Amino acid sequence: MAKLILRRLFGTLPVLLGVSFVVFVALQLVPGDVARTILGYNATEERVAALRAILGLDRPILVQYVTWLGNLARGDLGQSVALGVPVLTVILDKIGASLILMGASFALVLVFGLLLAALSGGHHRSPLDRMIVLLTLVFASVPPFWLGIVLLYLFGLQFRLFPISGMYDMANPGGLPDLLRHLVLPAVTTAVSSLAVVARVTRGRMIDVMNQPYIMTAKARGLSRPRIVYVEAVRNVLPTYVGISGLQIGYLFGSAIFSEIVFNWPGIGLQLYQAIIQRDFPVVQGAVLAIAAVFVFGNLIADLIAAALDPKRAT
């Protein structure tokens, strides 16, 4: 196991390096000039050129990349153009909120994904099964930015069950209960499509398992149906379930960006969105890199858990 962890950990390095290069180059290709952004549109061309030289923007792109990477290794992601604070501070400030949202969404995916799979796959072709199949099809197709607005309208405005936006009450922040109240709708919005994918894939495996001889044997021996479905069968879909759930981590982060914008959740996605609008390139670079890192490490952890659960894969 230790060997596997080391090998996989080592394997993430080239991925992260690749991501950093793509992020760096992509932003160079975007028309736009950091120096011009900093100095404003009233600045003369000479002043902009002078600042470009100070910032090293006139050097070859590879040299710039290596310098940037060197700074990155020292934890220096540069200075935010719009905010005037180190990018690292902004990222560290915001990543926590995103991880809370993602964690809550992931918990919903895990719990309801398995529950729906068992309820439908364990009772193949029952009305309940058909309903869940339809429901998950709808869930899997719903774009988060649309669903978010609908949920806000219904549960935020019409029924007044949950707040509309933010992470805490602005005037009187109220600790954990306040946070949880704010968390429900964005977490549901973020989770829904991944939840549906997990439920559908796990359901397929569940149907296979339900036709295995040992389930027949269990039935013949007169075990109660709940015991067969929720204990005997579920145990054997776990590797599939963990594998597909792990794959959702990346998608969840993608959906979380939309949820953060719709619910004004002060995480890294909302910050990224504002940075793009303000042309705050250093923040865009840092935010994309942070998201990529979470993606890579999330998948790594899921892989390791799947390996730990599956005796055949643990080497």
Add this chain to the structure above:
Amino acid sequence: MSSISSLLKPSVTMRRTLSGLMIGAMMTAATVLTPMSRASADTVLTIGIEADLAKLDPHISGTWNTFKALSHIYEGFVAEDLLAQGVSTPPIVPALAESWTVSDDAKTYTFKLRQGVQFHDGTPWNAAAAKFNMDRMLDSKFKYFQPGAVPMLQWVWGDLDSYKVIDDYTVEIKLKQPNSEFLRRLAAGGSGTPRMISPAAIEKFGNDGIGQNAVGTGPFMLTERVVGEKTVLSKNPNYWDPKRAPKVDRLILRGIPEVSTRELALMSGEVDMIATPSPDSIDYLEAQGLTIVKGPVATIYPIWLNFKEKPLQDVRVRKAMAMAIDREGMTKFLRRGTAVPAYGILNFGGPGWDADYRDWPFDPEGAKKLLAEAGYPNGFETRLDWTMGGGGDVNTRADAEWLQRDFARIGIKASIETFDNGTYWDMMAKGIREGSCCMQVSWGETGFYWLDLVVSKAATPPNGFNSGYYDNPKMDELLAQARSAPNEEGMVAKLHELRDAVTADVAFIPVYTPLQVYAMRPNVKGFVLAPQHWADFTSITKE
């Protein structure tokens, strides 16, 4: 266990149970998590704005949005009175200078500073504090010099010769040449503003730290700044001007970039007031009992015409394009009353704006004739380069489609290409590309400095935003004469001359002036909307 086994038998009840599952879970969660009701005695006004603020350093802050906070935290020698009603340009009033005199040659300004004023941290306001700030903006040898302020504030200090402290409460500023707009530029903002920061705070937080730890003399003090989330201001109990004393204890500015969320937050009461709802929602919000306040802002949307394109080199073609556009219809049916037609290059809110001025009539038939005379009886093909706009721009793409239709009427077939705002500004800075006839951004201030960047020959790309390569040296002369005019009448006369020349050349086609819109809950009263890109929130009460 019984509940699970009952779930396993498919039945009508079960289906209902399951469909109710999500909603039920949500309701339970909501009940459990009901917020602790905390009675707070202070009145808090929360405003949802288009984006989070940038750094709160007035000398280098370049977004209009950020001025919603800056204008409450900081003050300068003079100010624009944003609470004045029924004016098209906010009047200049004393602020940290109690009074001033201008020498006969209009080159020396002597400011008598207000006594007994303190910065929010207790530092006294005096000539030394003023000099500290001037040095920060202008003196490269000063310990706390802010290099970014020089290009940012070029529009304010461009004519500066020298400044000096006369006594503890007197500062003298000398200009190289008269500047009829000097006081306006001291008072306005948008691209930096020469407002006064507490010297002690700069020493404490450093040149960069001040952007997160703003300390000024204004009616509100910064109490909390959470980047990307909120800016909390609280009432300055020692504020010197009773007219601008805040009526609420705290003011929270929240950036909510998604407009639907902003509107929902207002409807649910989560925020008390929002800036820039979608034009399509205004009627609905009003029907919900919310108050809508709207008024024109010191801005104009002109079309930049590309003088490098062959057909557009003929003034008759440019005039035909102008006459093809139905500005009245556009503001009425497309903008649905959130814009008014603009005539002439001088913007509403700026000097020399004239409500009765008209440039070209809407006349598609006449336009067709002009095109035929110019040798284009069947029109020509071209392209509109357009932008989705920034926070305050709404649905600009539809404008392009409206223009496309208007141009098609006279035979000009225009395709549309749309870009994000940042890219678009860079394209403007490079000059309109080959094959495109037109670009458009919103511009305009309460001063006329923006014209130096847009119509003058000196502003031809890459040195400015004369992006259509309008080549009329008279512009530069008239702008210089307007700036150095001895009084306001003289300045306005020169600006009118400039406006008429631009109209005669059909160098730009002004389209409309947008109305800025705020929506608020019925218990929010006393809001005054100024013809400026930001408003004064001190007059607002919350019942």
